[in-house]
Amino acid sequence: MKRNETSARGASKHAPVKNAGSRRLRSLTAAAFIVMTGIGLAWHTGWGTLSSFGIGSIAEVCPLGVLEAMLADRTFLPQAFFGLLVVAAVVVLFGRIFCGWVCPVPLLRRITGMKDERPAEKAGACSSKTAACTPSACASCISGGKGDEVASTDGRTDADRAGRNPGTGPFWVLGGALASSAVFGFPVFCLICPVGLTFALVIALWRLFEFNEPSLSIVFFAGFLILELFVLRRWCHAFCPLGAVMTILARLNRTFRPAVKLEACAASAGIDCRVCRDACPEGLDPRGGNTPWTDARCTKCRACADACPTHAIHFPAFERKAAARAASSAGEGAVAVKVLLPPRVPEKAIPVEARRTTFAETVEGLSLREAMQEASRCLRCGECVAACPLGNPIPDMMALMAEGRAAEAGRLLVRSGAAPDICGRICPQERLCEGACSLGRSGAPVAIGAVERAAADAALARGAHLERRRPNRKASVAVVGAGPAGLACADMLARLGATVTVIDAHEEAGGLLAHGIPAFKLDGNVLEKRLSVLGKAGVAFRLGTRFDGRIVDEVLARHDAVFVATGAGRAVMPSFAAEVRTGFVDALAFLKENASGSGNKSTLAGQRAVVLGGGDTALDCARTAVRLGASETIVACRRGTEELRASRREVRHALEEGVVFMPHVTPVAAEADADGVLTGLVLENVETGERLSIGTTTAVVAFGQRCVRLERLAAEGVVYDESDRILVDAEGRTGVPKIWAGGDAVRGPALAVEAVADGRRVAFSIAETLGL
Numbered sequence: 002m003k004r005n006e007t008s009a010r011g012a013s014k015h016a017p018v019k020n021a022g023s024r025r026l027r028s029l030t031a032a033a034f035i036v037m038t039g040i041g042l043a044w045h046t047g048w049g050t051l052s053s054f055g056i057g058s059i060a061e062v063c064p065l066g067v068l069e070a071m072l073a074d075r076t077f078l079p080q081a082f083f084g085l086l087v088v089a090a091v092v093v094l095f096g097r098i099f100c101g102w103v104c105p106v107p108l109l110r111r112i113t114g115m116k117d118e119r120p121a122e123k124a125g126a127c128s129s130k131t132a133a134c135t136p137s138a139c140a141s142c143i144s145g146g147k148g149d150e151v152a153s154t155d156g157r158t159d160a161d162r163a164g165r166n167p168g169t170g171p172f173w174v175l176g177g178a179l180a181s182s183a184v185f186g187f188p189v190f191c192l193i194c195p196v197g198l199t200f201a202l203v204i205a206l207w208r209l210f211e212f213n214e215p216s217l218s219i220v221f222f223a224g225f226l227i228l229e230l231f232v233l234r235r236w237c238h239a240f241c242p243l244g245a246v247m248t249i250l251a252r253l254n255r256t257f258r259p260a261v262k263l264e265a266c267a268a269s270a271g272i273d274c275r276v277c278r279d280a281c282p283e284g285l286d287p288r289g290g291n292t293p294w295t296d297a298r299c300t301k302c303r304a305c306a307d308a309c310p311t312h313a314i315h316f317p318a319f320e321r322k323a324a325a326r327a328a329s330s331a332g333e334g335a336v337a338v339k340v341l342l343p344p345r346v347p348e349k350a351i352p353v354e355a356r357r358t359t360f361a362e363t364v365e366g367l368s369l370r371e372a373m374q375e376a377s378r379c380l381r382c383g384e385c386v387a388a389c390p391l392g393n394p395i396p397d398m399m400a401l402m403a404e405g406r407a408a409e410a411g412r413l414l415v416r417s418g419a420a421p422d423i424c425g426r427i428c429p430q431e432r433l434c435e436g437a438c439s440l441g442r443s444g445a446p447v448a449i450g451a452v453e454r455a456a457a458d459a460a461l462a463r464g465a466h467l468e469r470r471r472p473n474r475k476a477s478v479a480v481v482g483a484g485p486a487g488l489a490c491a492d493m494l495a496r497l498g499a500t501v502t503v504i505d506a507h508e509e510a511g512g513l514l515a516h517g518i519p520a521f522k523l524d525g526n527v528l529e530k531r532l533s534v535l536g537k538a539g540v541a542f543r544l545g546t547r548f549d550g551r552i553v554d555e556v557l558a559r560h561d562a563v564f565v566a567t568g569a570g571r572a573v574m575p576s577f578a579a580e581v582r583t584g585f586v587d588a589l590a591f592l593k594e595n596a597s598g599s600g601n602k603s604t605l606a607g608q609r610a611v612v613l614g615g616g617d618t619a620l621d622c623a624r625t626a627v628r629l630g631a632s633e634t635i636v637a638c639r640r641g642t643e644e645l646r647a648s649r650r651e652v653r654h655a656l657e658e659g660v661v662f663m664p665h666v667t668p669v670a671a672e673a674d675a676d677g678v679l680t681g682l683v684l685e686n687v688e689t690g691e692r693l694s695i696g697t698t699t700a701v702v703a704f705g706q707r708c709v710r711l712e713r714l715a716a717e718g719v720v721y722d723e724s725d726r727i728l729v730d731a732e733g734r735t736g737v738p739k740i741w742a743g744g745d746a747v748r749g750p751a752l753a754v755e756a757v758a759d760g761r762r763v764a765f766s767i768a769e770t771l772g773l
Contacts, residue, residue: 024111024404027101027302031108035203063197064088064250065178065243069188072179092250095257100244101282101300105199106237109226175242190242195229198222238283251297257317258296259287259305265313267380272439274380279400280308287314308403310343310378345445346375348650353657357627360520360598362426363654364451369407372455376402376410379447380439388437390758391419395434395449402456411460414453416468418493418761420485422461422531423514425454426523428754429617429648461530467538472498476771479504479556481548482566484512485753486744488535489760490564490767495538497768502541504556510542512568514753516593517618519625525597553713562739562767565714565727566760569745573704575613577671584679585671588618588703595625605699606630611682613637613668614703615645620652622701623660635695637663639687663695671700706750714740724749732766733759741767 067085071078092099101107178190191197202222208214229236237244266288267274278286283298285291287305306314349365350356356363367375379399386395393414401410414421430436430450438446476499480487483505491501509515511528536542546552548567556563572587610626612619615638626634636655638645641664645652656662665687672681672694681696708725715721718737720728726749727742729735735742743759745751 028108028111030102031105034103035105035199063243064092064246065175065194066188066191068179068246069182069190072183073186073188075183075186089250092247093253096251096254096297096299096301097244097247098257098301100237100247101302104196106195106229106241107282109195109199170239171241171245171248174240175245178242193225193229194243195226195236195241196243198226198229202226248294248297251299252293254297257301258299259303259314259316261288262313262315263288265311267311267313270443272380272443273382273384274310274439275383275396276308276310276379276381277305277314279381279396280304308377310380343374343378345378345448346371346451348448348451350654356521357658360628362524363521364426366458367448367451367455369405369455369459372402372407372452373405375448376400376452378440379403382439384437384439385434385447385449389434390752390755391417391424391761393417393419393421393434393453395453398456399447399449399452402452407456407459408463408465409460411456411458412465414457415460415465416496418489418496418757418764420489420492420531420757421453421457422527423485423523424754424757425450425452425457426527427518429650429752431649433754461534465534467492467495467534469538470496470498472773474772476500476562476773477502477560478767478771479560479563480566481505481556481563482512482568482744482746483507483510483542483544484566484568484744484756485514486566486568486746486756486760486763487512487564488514488531489757490566490743490764491535491540491760493761493764494767495535495540497764497773499768499771499773500539502543502560503535504543504546504548504552506545506547508545510544513589516596517589517621519592519596519621520598521624521628522621549711549713553711553717557717557739560739561771562741564733564760564763564767565711565719565735565740565742565746566744566756567709567711567746569706569708569750571707571709572702573707574702575668575671575704577669578700578702581671581673581679582677584673584698585700585702588612588614588622588701589706591622591701592618592625595629596621598628602629604629607632608699609633609635609697610699610701611635611637611695611697612701612703613682614705615640615647616703616705617647617651618705619701619703620647620655620660622703624651624655624658626699626701627658627660631699633661634659635661635663635697637666637668637682637684637695639667640664666693668700706745708746708749733763734766 064085067078067081067088070081181189202219205216205219205222209216209219229240263269268288277288278284281287281299281304282302283295283300285295285299285305301316303316306316346367349367349371350363351359351361351365376399379396381396381400383396386392389395394417398410398413401407401413411421428434428450430448431446434449435441435446438449440446478494478499478501480491480494480501480503483503487503487505488510491503494501503510505512507516510532514523514528515525532542548556548565570589572589574585574587578585605626606629608631610623610629610631610633612623612626612634614622615636619636619638623634623636640646642652642662663684666684667687668682669685669692670683671679672683674680679698679700681694682700683692683694685692708721708727710721710725711719714727717740719735719740719742722728727735727747729742729747733741733743733747741763743763744756747759748755
């Protein structure tokens, strides 16, 4: 068992390299034919694709050219027909291997950085009105319903993703190509075939440099190639008649097909693995269930075998040893499949002793290689999408990252307004996406947050920017509150073409991101980059402006819509805190002063600090106190350590840094000296009722926050509940037509990612109402 685990781990360590190597091999094979053409021209041997040399030669090598030539000449061409039989024999034996290994179109797409075509990804595009959309809008809705921009991972049907709904476009084009040849007496399609155009362009360029013969054909060939590759982005799947001919012939193919060792497949362990199906450029499922027509579309590219995390898929003459090893390991039972799954890339945290004195980010980002390795563990089951409040296209992002396309993976998330650079750092992924990961049932889930962070950082480092859409009309929107909800709403509204002004009472934008999250979790530079992107997109900021009195009148008069995201900023304090003059401080005030690391460290140096509460904010305060030099930091909480609301990762980091937890206690009284200075707390065990006194001069209260009612808004007709939360409908509308609300002002204290989801959803509602 250990030997198998070692071999599996060794194999998984280089999984991304394996995938990249297979792609390189296919690219080199296609490039070799182009090089052979050049060599043939230089040495006059005639090597290369003969379809580049004239109509007569087309019929000898291209099955479509054969049919077109005979229809054009209205005669039987024995030599051409013999060539057709040779090609047909190859296709019957190897299937559409030409499309996977020889055709230059995929090579050109990879060279130009275009994403590989996967028709199933287009099938899931939906409108914001479909039932499949999450409340925060699914990924395809984020791009304004443009399915060609962002793929909706969980919106597509199983039939679409498995390739069971093949398009008929290529067959219609095939019929048109043959009919036009018969009508015009000329193989018309040969003039625009991207395969022939590629080699024709090579020949034309060679003649230009060899004989100094400039020709307009260079412009013609290049222009049509650009049209077919960049404008008709789905050429292979929606238009290519040569692929249609290959598919018809491949109906007879029964050899060189992918074989699956079902006992080694992750599905045998109850894991909903879809890696092979998503890796296939044709959207086929090698495990079965395809129709004969969809099986005929297999290009033998081996992408499924390369992507399989348990090496359960192999082709004849390839991967046999890995597949046999996988099958033998899984022979002990389905649970043994987890041994074959790649291990999780360990978290990269700076040494404990170093982080006790620094506010640098505790967890370092993954390198590109590490992110590729971790992304290769993703099984594309899509369960994380449903668990993410933002409905992020996580499997699609993982697929791109596994291929080493980090910047493209980041742009996929950045352009949706999902703030992956921030959420990847501060989200409690183990309660959301990673908690839903199917790998977690048999081992460690995919480190989604770490991969998301690496992708976002790569995209922003390469200059990812906010792309504004030209709106149908001019509209001005005021966003009140520069926290997560407000920034997300401003981001999406700017993308949709609105003129956005963000108003905030603080002198610095960011809300809790700037004032309530320590720098060791979210470096200030990350937020500055996000604000810079918004600023460059034209979002205006009015900081240091309180939203009350005449400001409310001014904003309502000047703007077409207003989004209120003022958060929950009123601290919850114990009643006995009023009996003490100094010593109690609420968590947000404590973090605002110290979270950046620039606060006065002498206030806690050498003293005991007690933090009351058990959530993420409480642990942020405790870990901040450690860095401020407290001799001892105690977290007093009502629940046990394993039951805390705080992230398990944060609890682990706090324990490593020396934070002491006192579970199952609640403060009942304060002790103070004659001057009203706090000297201690009385804690009561919630299970036994026993009381104990603990000495301290600083008690940080992290019991949560409450919303603040804005009386001026209430006078306008905005309705609040008994907890001072704004009442809104499903789209964030208040009772006032021009006013929307979201984030903590509606939910009460909640996760930053939920606030981002609210802001983004409201942005779509505002845009629809204003007709953008």
